[in-house]
Amino acid sequence: MKLDQNVAAVVTGGASGLGAATARALAAKGVKVAIFDLQEEKGQALAAEIGGIFCEVNVTDEASVDAGFAKARDAHGQERVLVNCAGTGNAIKTASRSKSDGSIKHFPLDAFNWIIQINLVGTFRCIAKSAAGMLTLDPQEDGDRGVIVNTASAAAEDGQIGQAAYSASKAGVVGMTLPIARDLSGEGVRVNTILPGIFNTPLLAAAPQNVRDALGASVPHPKRLGDPAEFAHLAMTMIENGYFNGEDVRLDGAIRMAPR
Numbered sequence: 001m002k003l004d005q006n007v008a009a010v011v012t013g014g015a016s017g018l019g020a021a022t023a024r025a026l027a028a029k030g031v032k033v034a035i036f037d038l039q040e041e042k043g044q045a046l047a048a049e050i051g052g053i054f055c056e057v058n059v060t061d062e063a064s065v066d067a068g069f070a071k072a073r074d075a076h077g078q079e080r081v082l083v084n085c086a087g088t089g090n091a092i093k094t095a096s097r098s099k100s101d102g103s104i105k106h107f108p109l110d111a112f113n114w115i116i117q118i119n120l121v122g123t124f125r126c127i128a129k130s131a132a133g134m135l136t137l138d139p140q141e142d143g144d145r146g147v148i149v150n151t152a153s154a155a156a157e158d159g160q161i162g163q164a165a166y167s168a169s170k171a172g173v174v175g176m177t178l179p180i181a182r183d184l185s186g187e188g189v190r191v192n193t194i195l196p197g198i199f200n201t202p203l204l205a206a207a208p209q210n211v212r213d214a215l216g217a218s219v220p221h222p223k224r225l226g227d228p229a230e231f232a233h234l235a236m237t238m239i240e241n242g243y244f245n246g247e248d249v250r251l252d253g254a255i256r257m258a259p260r
Contacts, residue, residue, distance in 0.1 A: 002141070004030045024050055025236050080146045082147075091162035092164075177193040
């Protein structure tokens with residue numbers, strides 16, 4: 001896909017971290033970027049920085065997503081690019097015994113469902129609605145009508161203790177990538193997914209420095225946390241390389257996550 005001022009993009013979770021880096025990379029190509037996020041202050045600031053637009057969107061809410069796409073398309077036109085970075089996680093064992101009184105409890109199903117709704121269903125909701133809009137566009141010279149890039153996680157394959165919900169949600173994103181790419185192949189829409197490892201995002205920024213250092217040292221090479229710009233670089237490759245389709249790619253410095 002050729003990226004320039006004639007192309008519009010939507011980046012979910014675009015106010016910070018991996019999404020913000022991708023939004024900046026797209027804007028640097030002249031692309032008109034709409035940021036979908038719940039962090040209004042950060043989202044508005046980034047939109048002003050890159051000449052884009054901020055849309056307050058909750059990916060678990062149908063009306064909110066519809067309103068976000070309507071606002072983005074009113075400002076920029078129909079998007080040719082969708083990058084899904086909105087997501088979250090939790091850490092709860094499937095079942096556990098209290099060390100203090102021996103009581104037993106299990107993973108609350110509402111907490112499990114919450115992660116699935118955000119990471120998996122929210123991603124698919126945005127894909128389906130964006131893809132339907134992309135089909136209204138004429139293809140570019142290379143045949144692309146649109147490109148979709150999703151964010152999974154190394155946890156989709158190496159889930160750690162307490163990550164049953166998170167791993168299931170991200171494995172679902174991986175699992176639906178090829179079928180969706182096949183669904184949309186006849187319409188000229190490509191779909192790929194990135195599985196990032198341990199990245200230097202706002203979530204990790206809150207951790208003590210010694211924890212961050214230990215996490216970086218656990219990566220085989222290079223021994224550091226991933227830079228969001230490196231995620232954005234791969235996302236841009238997936239978007240611009242017309243033969244990149246139906247793929248799930250780890251971006252993790254060769255790390256394989258230990259149980260804990």
